[in-house]
Amino acid sequence: MSELKNYHMSVDDFRRHGKEMIDWIADYYEKVDRYPVLSKVQPGEIGDSLADAAPVRGEDFAQILRDVEEKVLPGITHWQSPRFHAYFPANTSGPAILGDLLSAGLGVQGMLWSTSPACTEVETRVLDWLADLLGLPEAYRSTGSGGGVIQDTASSAILCALIAARERDSGLRTNRKGCGGRQVAYCSTQTHSSLEKAMGIAGLGRANLRQVEVDERFALDADKLAAQVKADKAAGLRPIFVCATLGTTSSTALDPIAAIGQICAAEGLWFHVDAAMSGTAVICPEYRYLHDGVEYADSYCFNPHKWMFTNFDCSCFWVADRAALINALSILPEYLLNEATESGAVFDYRDWQVPLGRRFRALKLWFVLRYYGVEGLQYHIRRHIELTRKLVQWVEADEHFEIVAPAPFNLVCFRHRGSDDLNKRIMDDLNESGELFLTHTKLNGRFVLRLCIGQSRTELEHVQQAWKLITTTAARLRADGR
Amino acid sequence: MSELKNYHMSVDDFRRHGKEMIDWIADYYEKVDRYPVLSKVQPGEIGDSLADAAPVRGEDFAQILRDVEEKVLPGITHWQSPRFHAYFPANTSGPAILGDLLSAGLGVQGMLWSTSPACTEVETRVLDWLADLLGLPEAYRSTGSGGGVIQDTASSAILCALIAARERDSGLRTNRKGCGGRQVAYCSTQTHSSLEKAMGIAGLGRANLRQVEVDERFALDADKLAAQVKADKAAGLRPIFVCATLGTTSSTALDPIAAIGQICAAEGLWFHVDAAMSGTAVICPEYRYLHDGVEYADSYCFNPHKWMFTNFDCSCFWVADRAALINALSILPEYLLNEATESGAVFDYRDWQVPLGRRFRALKLWFVLRYYGVEGLQYHIRRHIELTRKLVQWVEADEHFEIVAPAPFNLVCFRHRGSDDLNKRIMDDLNESGELFLTHTKLNGRFVLRLCIGQSRTELEHVQQAWKLITTTAARLRADGR
Numbered sequence: 001m002s003e004l005k006n007y008h009m010s011v012d013d014f015r016r017h018g019k020e021m022i023d024w025i026a027d028y029y030e031k032v033d034r035y036p037v038l039s040k041v042q043p044g045e046i047g048d049s050l051a052d053a054a055p056v057r058g059e060d061f062a063q064i065l066r067d068v069e070e071k072v073l074p075g076i077t078h079w080q081s082p083r084f085h086a087y088f089p090a091n092t093s094g095p096a097i098l099g100d101l102l103s104a105g106l107g108v109q110g111m112l113w114s115t116s117p118a119c120t121e122v123e124t125r126v127l128d129w130l131a132d133l134l135g136l137p138e139a140y141r142s143t144g145s146g147g148g149v150i151q152d153t154a155s156s157a158i159l160c161a162l163i164a165a166r167e168r169d170s171g172l173r174t175n176r177k178g179c180g181g182r183q184v185a186y187c188s189t190q191t192h193s194s195l196e197k198a199m200g201i202a203g204l205g206r207a208n209l210r211q212v213e214v215d216e217r218f219a220l221d222a223d224k225l226a227a228q229v230k231a232d233k234a235a236g237l238r239p240i241f242v243c244a245t246l247g248t249t250s251s252t253a254l255d256p257i258a259a260i261g262q263i264c265a266a267e268g269l270w271f272h273v274d275a276a277m278s279g280t281a282v283i284c285p286e287y288r289y290l291h292d293g294v295e296y297a298d299s300y301c302f303n304p305h306k307w308m309f310t311n312f313d314c315s316c317f318w319v320a321d322r323a324a325l326i327n328a329l330s331i332l333p334e335y336l337l338n339e340a341t342e343s344g345a346v347f348d349y350r351d352w353q354v355p356l357g358r359r360f361r362a363l364k365l366w367f368v369l370r371y372y373g374v375e376g377l378q379y380h381i382r383r384h385i386e387l388t389r390k391l392v393q394w395v396e397a398d399e400h401f402e403i404v405a406p407a408p409f410n411l412v413c414f415r416h417r418g419s420d421d422l423n424k425r426i427m428d429d430l431n432e433s434g435e436l437f438l439t440h441t442k443l444n445g446r447f448v449l450r451l452c453i454g455q456s457r458t459e460l461e462h463v464q465q466a467w468k469l470i471t472t473t474a475a476r477l478r479a480d481g482r
Numbered sequence: 483m484s485e486l487k488n489y490h491m492s493v494d495d496f497r498r499h500g501k502e503m504i505d506w507i508a509d510y511y512e513k514v515d516r517y518p519v520l521s522k523v524q525p526g527e528i529g530d531s532l533a534d535a536a537p538v539r540g541e542d543f544a545q546i547l548r549d550v551e552e553k554v555l556p557g558i559t560h561w562q563s564p565r566f567h568a569y570f571p572a573n574t575s576g577p578a579i580l581g582d583l584l585s586a587g588l589g590v591q592g593m594l595w596s597t598s599p600a601c602t603e604v605e606t607r608v609l610d611w612l613a614d615l616l617g618l619p620e621a622y623r624s625t626g627s628g629g630g631v632i633q634d635t636a637s638s639a640i641l642c643a644l645i646a647a648r649e650r651d652s653g654l655r656t657n658r659k660g661c662g663g664r665q666v667a668y669c670s671t672q673t674h675s676s677l678e679k680a681m682g683i684a685g686l687g688r689a690n691l692r693q694v695e696v697d698e699r700f701a702l703d704a705d706k707l708a709a710q711v712k713a714d715k716a717a718g719l720r721p722i723f724v725c726a727t728l729g730t731t732s733s734t735a736l737d738p739i740a741a742i743g744q745i746c747a748a749e750g751l752w753f754h755v756d757a758a759m760s761g762t763a764v765i766c767p768e769y770r771y772l773h774d775g776v777e778y779a780d781s782y783c784f785n786p787h788k789w790m791f792t793n794f795d796c797s798c799f800w801v802a803d804r805a806a807l808i809n810a811l812s813i814l815p816e817y818l819l820n821e822a823t824e825s826g827a828v829f830d831y832r833d834w835q836v837p838l839g840r841r842f843r844a845l846k847l848w849f850v851l852r853y854y855g856v857e858g859l860q861y862h863i864r865r866h867i868e869l870t871r872k873l874v875q876w877v878e879a880d881e882h883f884e885i886v887a888p889a890p891f892n893l894v895c896f897r898h899r900g901s902d903d904l905n906k907r908i909m910d911d912l913n914e915s916g917e918l919f920l921t922h923t924k925l926n927g928r929f930v931l932r933l934c935i936g937q938s939r940t941e942l943e944h945v946q947q948a949w950k951l952i953t954t955t956a957a958r959l960r961a962d963g964r
Contacts (some may be wrong), residue, residue, distance in 0.1 A: 007855075010576075014511070017576065019504055020499075022495060024587075025496070025499045026494075026496050029496070030493055039596075043822060044606065045599070045603075045604035046599050046603035047607045053611055053614055054856055056855055058852070062854065063852075064577075068584065075598065075599040076590055076606075077597055078590060079588075079597075087591075092586065094495065094500075095543070095661065096500060097500075100818075101500075101507070102507070104574065105507035105511075107561050108561050109572040114791055115561075116521065117525070117528050117557040117559075118528045118556075119530035119558075121526070121532075122529075122532065122554065122557075124533045125529045129533075146822075152839070153839045154838075155804055155838045155839075156836060156837050163682075163683055166685070174687065175684060176689045179687075180662075194814045195815055197836075200656075200658075201641075201645055203656060203685015204647070205689070206658050237533070238750070249815070250816075250817055250818055252806075304841075310492070311589060312589070312839055313837075327813070329679065329682075331679045346573045354637065354683060355638050355795075356636075356676055356789075357572070357795065359794050373541060374536055374538045375538070379488070380488075397701075421774025424504045450817070455608045456890040457490075
């Protein structure tokens with residue numbers, strides 16, 4: 001970037017435009033709560049507004065930034081709005097954005113320890129910090145038999161866990177010979193769809209995933225799991241893997257980790273704990289009990305990119321036995337050989353994941369942990385949980401509404417008494433208003449509204465306004481005779 | 483980020499620290515060629531320099547930035563140095579860094595069209611632009627039967643292609659029932675290891691990948707491929723997939739696309755073209771002929787994050803028949819249902835990839851294409867190819883060295899006449915000097931030096947200095963009696 005007249009952006013121009021971009025982002029956050037949360041564009045509208053072909057001649061940065069404002073922004077659904085209550089959040093924060101910027105600036109590719117030792121070692125250290133904060137067993141530390149790694153998403157983490165489980169069932173030598181179609185995995189009816197997808201990707205077959213029924217709190221029924229495993233073994237199948245969830249996507253239900261872990265230990269199954277959403281809560285000691293039984297787990301995952309103020313993508317994944325993971329995913333061509341790898345003294349994270357290349361994602365996580373400190377993270381987690389409890393009380397106090405699932409952390413599942421259609425109308429009207437964005441799920445076959453309070457900037461006033469809008473919208477639709 | 487005393491970084495502080503970070507990065511690029519290219523730290527050194535635990539109290543941003551300078555920087559191998567000639571490059575550029583920064587700032591998660599329409603539609607449009615620039619067939623356009631998507635890496639792209647191929651072999655219903663161990667795929671002995679890894683991940687078995695022999699230019703021998711497919715069919719196996727490479731990792735060898743494509747068409751095999759490195763060259767019309775036969779391909783991949791000045795991760799992946807890809811990877815739980823998806827009028831890119839979530843990676847690619855313009859990209863591609871040709875001439879003119887593979891683009895494979903050990907000594911001495919970083923491979927069983935000239939900032943002076951250092955180092959080692 002140091003030369004003129006060669007099409008690169010000069011360093012001086014980078015300083016100037018970089019600061020313009022920082023200001024643009026700062027301005028965006030100052031007004032983000034004033035945009036309609038859910039984009040109102042129609043399919044094709046954004047694409048049609050863009051040129052038909054790449055420009056032959058380079059354009060001014062100012063022109064590009066103008067197009068961001070005029071052409072891109074209308075097509076943005078504002079995940080960083082304090083009125084975003086849909087899905088689960090994907091939170092940013094100042095330190096995370098700047099850690100990510102540093103990663104882009106350094107531009108290192110950390111596929112091997114030797115291709116940038118800091119990229120590997122900061123990641124290893126920060127995941128050890130987090131293992132401490134979450135009270136994960138010693139085995140998950142890099143100083144033990146396992147270790148942690150950053151994946152892009154919990155979907156990729158569960159795929160890696162599943163493949164490691166598939167390969168640990170070593171009599172089949174699946175990695176080498178291919179699947180035999182007899183290996184079986186288990187989850188609940190509430191488990192995230194990523195596991196079913198991973199069964200397909202891994203060649204195990206989606207039909208070989210057993211979705212065990214849940215109890216009245218939408219938690220996996222451990223007795224039914226044990227019975228299903230026994231039945232499958234009796235039928236000549238090979239059970240290999242169980243996924244328990246801490247905080248399901250539909251309703252943040254909490255599967256009984258210890259009971260499931262004991263079954264896995266007795267039956268010799270790989271035990272994966274998916275705490276993608278709710279793992280963050282366990283940073284507060286008062287929720288540490290949720291990890292009772294996690295010592296049975298072979299792998300564990302939670303996503304700082306959801307509720308821990310660390311930009312997407314950042315999914316933390318630990319294994320108790322790193323050799324099982326590396327054995328499943330390692331491959332070593334000549335052009336990647338180097339002394340550090342051959343010495344065995346280092347982690348080469350490309351053997352812990354599906355892709356070969358990787359960026360320096362640990363920087364943003366390191367920045368977040370250092371800037372907020374543990375007490376800063378705890379402050380926000382507790383604040384969100386408190387706001388969630390308030391909303392639960394308001395819903396319970398309203399005769400027209402009902403709570404339909406426990407709300408242990410930051411998600412309220414509720415519905416208006418009456419038809420699914422009315423509830424869908426309420427949701428659509430709310431989202432079309434632009435004042436907030438929430439989504440739905442089905443529980444016990446009924447259409448249920450999901451309102452998540454986990455966005456970095458959501459405060460009491462936003463939740464109060466949301467509830468007021470929900471009740472007035474519902475009243476209006478009732479009056480309309482719906 | 484708008485409140486004080488709540489641990490968030492305030493918007494004002496974000497403006498200030500953001501500009502400090504921009505300046506830090508600008509300063510870094512002004513001096514990047516003065517660092518030892520390959521980090522000199524020992525295993526554990528960086529990790530040991532970091533605290534044992536996350537801080538309880540948040541720290542100043544200035545302190546964090548100081549630690550970047552003092553603790554992280556020594557562990558960086560400088561991929562952005564103009565003296566980086568190792569592996570293949572992972573280039574940054576000003577517009578890419580700022581596009582990536584905007585992506586972090588907006589913080590949208592584009593798993594579905596509806597979760598930020600611009601995230602999907604800018605990506606679709608920019609990949610249509612690139613399909614034009616590369617002369618890819620009409621089918622690869624979003625307006626045709628296929629379309630393009632950004633993957634993290636070519637490894638993930640080839641995995642998706644392989645799974646789509648596996649599922650298209652629909653009699654087996656692998657996704658549902660699991661693999662049967664009889665499906666076979668093909669590549670050359672020079673194909674990237676990611677395909678062997680993908681065979682394992684996909685449950686097809688690494689042993690079911692046939693590595694066909696290459697000719698004297700290290701290109702796949704199409705006659706041998708045809709014979710192997712016939713032999714496997716005769717043995718009752720099911721050939722499903724062939725990968726051809728434009729620019730292999732070892733030596734940028736060019737597989738014969740048309741000849742391989744015709745075999746795939748005749749035998750009903752999925753044909754994937756991996757142009758991860760060299761696809762960028764085809765943006766120059768004089769290299770368009772390399773795509774002769776690409777009309778036979780079912781999928782195609784190249785990585786702007788290598789040679790097209792777009793920060794990692796950005797691997798562009800196209801399919802001719804998007805239904806085949808979506809059919810293999812789609813899954814639709816209730817909590818992700820929405821009207822746009824149900825209408826069928828939009829792309830939901832989570833069905834085109836392994837993970838569910840995705841960030842707005844198209845911004846950096848859009849910024850690069852607009853800021854450089856097509857002529858800016860062509861300028862740099864041609865400049866790198868010209869520098870490469872100069873180095874080839876210098877090597878050929880030196881009696882002590884020999885060129886061991888064709889150098890069509892930006893990689894020179896050469897060796898000092900004599901033993902492998904001498905060549906390894908030369909490489910190790912060069913890399914320890916800190917003056918440059920190059921790597922090796924094996925070709926025809928011999929240790930070969932690989933020197934890639936594709937870094938954004940590499941100029942004639944850097945290549946001249948590199949060659950001078952190589953010859954003087956070799957002369958010294960010869961004098962030492964090695």
